[in-house]
Amino acid sequence: MSKRDLVSLHDWSAAELAALLDQAADLKAKQRAGIPHALLPGETLALIFEKPSLRTRVTFEAGMTQLGGHAIYLAPQDIRLGERETVADGARNLSRWVDGIVARTFRHQVVVELAEHASVPVINGLTDLLHPCQILVDLFTIREKRGDLTGCRVAFIGDGNNVANAWCTGAAKTGVDLTIACPRGYEPDPSILHQAREDAKGTGACIQVLHDPAAAARGADVIYTDVWTSMGQEEERAKRVKVFQPFQVNRALVSLARPDVLVMHCLPAHRGEEITDEVIDGPHSVVFDEAENKLHVQKALLVALLGRQGGPR
Numbered sequence: 001m002s003k004r005d006l007v008s009l010h011d012w013s014a015a016e017l018a019a020l021l022d023q024a025a026d027l028k029a030k031q032r033a034g035i036p037h038a039l040l041p042g043e044t045l046a047l048i049f050e051k052p053s054l055r056t057r058v059t060f061e062a063g064m065t066q067l068g069g070h071a072i073y074l075a076p077q078d079i080r081l082g083e084r085e086t087v088a089d090g091a092r093n094l095s096r097w098v099d100g101i102v103a104r105t106f107r108h109q110v111v112v113e114l115a116e117h118a119s120v121p122v123i124n125g126l127t128d129l130l131h132p133c134q135i136l137v138d139l140f141t142i143r144e145k146r147g148d149l150t151g152c153r154v155a156f157i158g159d160g161n162n163v164a165n166a167w168c169t170g171a172a173k174t175g176v177d178l179t180i181a182c183p184r185g186y187e188p189d190p191s192i193l194h195q196a197r198e199d200a201k202g203t204g205a206c207i208q209v210l211h212d213p214a215a216a217a218r219g220a221d222v223i224y225t226d227v228w229t230s231m232g233q234e235e236e237r238a239k240r241v242k243v244f245q246p247f248q249v250n251r252a253l254v255s256l257a258r259p260d261v262l263v264m265h266c267l268p269a270h271r272g273e274e275i276t277d278e279v280i281d282g283p284h285s286v287v288f289d290e291a292e293n294k295l296h297v298q299k300a301l302l303v304a305l306l307g308r309q310g311g312p313r
């Protein structure tokens, strides 16, 4: 059986994504009920992180424990992929010892190369281009709260960054209407947007990019935001705080959306910048349910990719 990766949601079909979200719901229910679900006994996951993480790291590590396996965290200074040895050689080595790899990198190409050269599944745990695990979690959370994704209207307010890019693909695959409102010059990656619009032909999803946050928020089912300064862009922070000010998710913006709007954020939040305390702590916010769901959805992903359904690889 050939191995499967998660580098981009583009590589997964709508049916596969739906099955994954179903599996996540099942695992969440089992965990809540205290039903053991050690589906990956004796399996080991390597976590390669070039950037900081709270949620992704802890949920993959805790998830492996709950599935009966084990995770090894490799900090940037531990392996220095691409410096101490090539990315390909790192992938070949790890493949001899572990059953799967999660990688959080600056350059997206590093995750692409890891996937190419590893004989075990590789999961993109965030790159400068994409954050697919996050969007799986977000889709799961919306489905859990709303019952259905098709036709749901999501307004992404802020930077056309890795999370926004992955949202374009995730929305296109699942029939979610996505409107991104960003400052001029901070639009999502054009090739990802193009690819998402092609993917959207299969589901009828409408993927728009505009520059007016109010227009995006009006009538939205979900208002979503992320930091204005992503990891690796710290030197641009002062400029970004000024440029993005009109894109803050505050009470006035939320009041334009549906009365039962969900407010979401992948976290970490820079309170007082992209979102006010009042909104993130307010009645519409589901950010901590969303954070919890990283555990359940990533466990489902691990089971889907690492589960030895056909015997040893």
Ligand code: CP
Pocket: 052, 053, 054, 055, 056, 057, 126, 134, 266, 267, 268
């Ligand atoms: N949302 C998310 O990926 O959080 P971390 O950066 O803490 O992993």
Ligand code: NVA
Pocket: 126, 131, 161, 162, 163, 226, 227, 229, 230, 231, 266, 267, 268
């Ligand atoms: N866009 C953010 C997401 C963090 C989870 C970053 O890349 O820093």
